[in-house]
Amino acid sequence: xxxxxxxxxxxxxxxxxxxxxxxxxxxxxxxxxxxxxxxxxxxxxxxxxxxxxxxxxxxxxxxxxxxxxxxxxxxxxxxxxxxxxxxxxxxxxxxxxxxxxxxxxxxxxxxxxxxxxxxxxxxxxxxxxxxxxxxxxxxxxxxxxxxxxxxxxxxxxxxxxxxxxxxxxxxxxxxxxxxxxxxxxxxxxxxxxxxxxxxxxxxxxxxxxxxxxxxxxxxxxxxxxxxxxxxxxxxxxxxxxxxxxxxxxxxxxxxxxxxxxxxxxxxxxxxxxxxxxxxxxxxxxxxxxxxxxxxxxxxxxxxxxxxxxxxxxxxxxxxxxxxx
Numbered sequence: 502x503x504x505x506x507x508x509x510x511x512x513x514x515x516x517x518x519x520x521x522x523x524x525x526x527x528x529x530x531x532x533x534x535x536x537x538x539x540x541x542x543x544x545x546x547x548x549x550x551x552x553x554x555x556x557x558x559x560x561x562x563x564x565x566x567x568x569x570x571x572x573x574x575x576x577x578x579x580x581x582x583x584x585x586x587x588x589x590x591x592x593x594x595x596x597x598x599x600x601x602x603x604x605x606x607x608x609x610x611x612x613x614x615x616x617x618x619x620x621x622x623x624x625x626x627x628x629x630x631x632x633x634x635x636x637x638x639x640x641x642x643x644x645x646x647x648x649x650x651x652x653x654x655x656x657x658x659x660x661x662x663x664x665x666x667x668x669x670x671x672x673x674x675x676x677x678x679x680x681x682x683x684x685x686x687x688x689x690x691x692x693x694x695x696x697x698x699x700x701x702x703x704x705x706x707x708x709x710x711x712x713x714x715x716x717x718x719x720x721x722x723x724x725x726x727x728x729x730x731x732x733x734x735x736x737x738x739x740x741x742x743x744x745x746x747x748x749x750x751x752x753x754x755x756x757x758x759x760x761x762x763x764x765x766x767x768x769x770x771x772x773x774x775x776x777x778x779x780x781x782x783x784x785x786x787x788x789x790x791x792x793x794x795x796x797x798x799x800x801x802x803x804x805x806x807x808x809x810x811x812x813x814x815x816x817x818x819x820x821x822x823x824x825x
Contacts, residue, residue, distance in 0.1 A: 519671050522623060523616040532618050539611040551605040552771035559679040559774060561609055562669075564602035569662055571595035572635060576659050579652045589642040592635055592655060599632050609679065612757040612772040614738060617678045620668055627665035634658035681775040683736040687793065690714045694783070694790040703728070703789060708752060710743035711791075718780065718791060719743050719752065721763055729763035730780035730791045737773035765794075 544551065553560035575591035578584040603625070610621040635658040641651035672678045690713055697711040703722040710733055711718045717733035719742045731752070733742050740756030747753075751769055753760050759773035766777035780791040 519620065519668075519675075522620055523676075525619060528619060528622055529615070532615075532622055535622075536611045536618070539607050542608075544608070548608055549771040551608045553605075553774045554768060554771040557774055558681075559605075559609055561602060561605040562673070562679070564598070564605050565669075567598035568595035568602060569666070571598065572631075572655070572659055572662060575655060579655060585642065585648050585651075588655075589639060589651070592639045592642065592651075596632065596635055596639065599628075603628065603632075609772065612737070613678050614676075617672060617676045620672055620676065621678070624665050624668035624672060627661050627668060631658045631661035631665060634661060678738075679774075681736050682734060682739040683732045683775065683778055686716055686732045686778040687795065689716050690793045692793075692795075694785075694792045696785075696788050696790050697730075699788050700784055701787075706747055708743045708745060708747055710741070713791060717741075717743070720782075720789065720791070721747055721752065722789075728782040728784070728789055730782050731761060731763065731766045732778040735759055735761075735773060736768070736775040736777055737771075742777070 542548075549555070551560060553563075556563070571591045572595045575588040575595070578588040578591065606621075606625065610618060610625065613621060634654050638651045638654035638658060641647040641654060673680070695713045697713065697718065697720060698709075700722070703709050703720055705722050705724040707721070709720045711720055719731045719733040720728065721730075722728045731742065734740070735742055735754040735756065737754065737757055737759050740754040740759075742752050742754055742761070745753045745755045747763070750764065751760050751762050754773070757772055758770070759768060760770040761767065761773070761777045762769055764779075766779040768774065768776045779794045781794055782792075783790050
């Protein structure tokens with residue numbers, strides 16, 4: 502009985518090292534400097550493109566498939582005699598695709614929690630080492646008579662890619678970076694209307710936090726009387742929208758600046774890539790009641806094009822904000 506815990510600890514040594522990495526603060530000054538540099542890049546609307554807002558989830562994991570696939574294929578061809586030229590071509594393709602993939606990863610990384618950013622920095626270092634090794638591999642392959650050295654550098658590069666991929670998996674699945682942090686709302690909030698307070702308890706233009714079935718809900722009453730309600734925890738990294746700012750029919754997350762439209766939860770601006778779950782609202786006997794808006798009732802969330810039309814004022818997104 503007493504040996505089982507020790508055996509389990511030995512089996513999870515890698516995970517223990519990763520947990521220690523999350524707590525290590527030595528690189529925090531470098532992280533802060535790099536974050537500022539990434540955030541200051543003049544990317545404009547391209548920043549949301551790199552975040553993957555148009556895709557509905559982060560773009561970086563999709564983009565890394567090209568360099569990783571190319572380099573893995575090159576390693577396979579290195580085992581086949583007479584395929585050195587094709588292997589070199591694949592190494593070059595991987596190097597060309599690595600830069601945009603790294604840029605997409607960097608803009609996501611700059612908006613992560615501190616613990617996530619620490620793991621993300623080592624993830625980037627591992628991938629940067631892989632790029633350097635593959636660049637050396639390609640240089641060797643292009644020089645006559647150094648194909649063997651090119652294969653060795655390629656194998657070392659693939660090892661670094663594997664380490665980077667393991668850290669990326671830790672980021673995505675254990676630390677939930679890039680995950681939709683509002684996805685569970687539809688599975689927790691019960692059907693029907695839920696009373697959240699008297700109308701007088703919602704000052705016009707001010708975000709107010711309420712709780713429905715243990716789910717925090719943001720309620721905003723406009724000066725004209727319309728009432729909007731969204732899931733209160735930001736889909737990006739669960740930031741408290743009730744502590745954010747309300748302007749132009751939207752709420753801005755205080756943590757990383759994601760902007761959501763109050764009428765339907767559409768993510769107008771990233772880094773959030775998923776919209777906020779929206780609630781229908783009504784006033785009954787002087788009290789505000791909310792009901793989760795569900796697709797299975799035929800209540801359709803606008804797609805990207807419709808959302809942009811509504812934001813421009815040609816749609817009817819605000820029509821659902823209040824009923825009585």
